[in-house]
Amino acid sequence: MRLKGKRVLVTGAATGIGQAVAEAMAAAGATVIAADLNAEGASATAKALYKAHHGSHHALAVDVGSEASVKAMVEKAVSHAGGLDAVVTVAGIGMHKPFLDVTLADWQKVHGVNLQGTFLTCREVARHLVAEGRPGALVTIASGAATRASSSVSAYAATKGGVLSFTRAIAVDLAPYGIRANAICPGPVATELVERAHSAEMRKSFEATVAMHRYAKPAEIAGAAVFLVSDEASYITGADLAVDGGFVNSGVIVR
């Protein structure tokens, strides 16, 4: 099994992409610590992992935007699993609003979770790894919205562009410690976030714009996270991997 012996913290693990990442990590042999603001959802994920794959999996409640909460999450994860080898920072929220209507509160809310949450989680896990003198892998979740502009995503796109630049920058700072940092850029993925945020018109437009003409299943994003955490990616750092059915790199499409 590709991840046997690795202990992987997954934030946002109650639903959607995070839940699928937790499932894929456990299927690959990892011990998973499933963390989420939705504590019940995180527990349900950990229980499902045990049922399907046995092993030892844990659930934690966290608000990734809070420094105290993230510090407590990493401390508890280390104590439950006996240490950490990797993190996948999936916790995030959407924000679809025309630019002229975006309030400072909207801007701060989405930055607080998506960008600040990614920063705090990666920093605390990296501090743990460096203190233990252990190599490790950090995987962040950016978005196709970081590089390709769509309507009404200014605040959200800014957070994801930030996640991308942040991931490249920490890859440089952490390379001397044997810690790799990479970002995944999903295209549209059929999750609850998308159910809430994508209108029928937007859905039609995405399906026409993506080269593969469909949304991803959450499990299709999770496979990339398993690869980036695994030793098979040992020389990959500072990279961003588009898992988007050809969304970012496609132009005019004639069917």
Ligand SMILES: NC(=O)c1ccc[n+]([C@@H]2O[C@H](COP(=O)([O-])OP(=O)(O)OC[C@H]3O[C@@H](n4cnc5c(N)ncnc54)[C@H](O)[C@@H]3O)[C@@H](O)[C@H]2O)c1
């Ligand atoms: N779904 C897509 O099309 C898509 C595309 C590109 C990127 N993404 C990114 O993938 C990530 C997951 O998206 P999803 O579609 O699975 O969303 P989702 O809403 O299904 O899941 C997000 C999870 O994050 C948790 N969460 C929210 N705020 C939190 C906080 N402050 N602390 C801890 N947990 C918190 C939620 O409880 C939820 O379980 C997000 O960062 C999102 O921006 C999603």
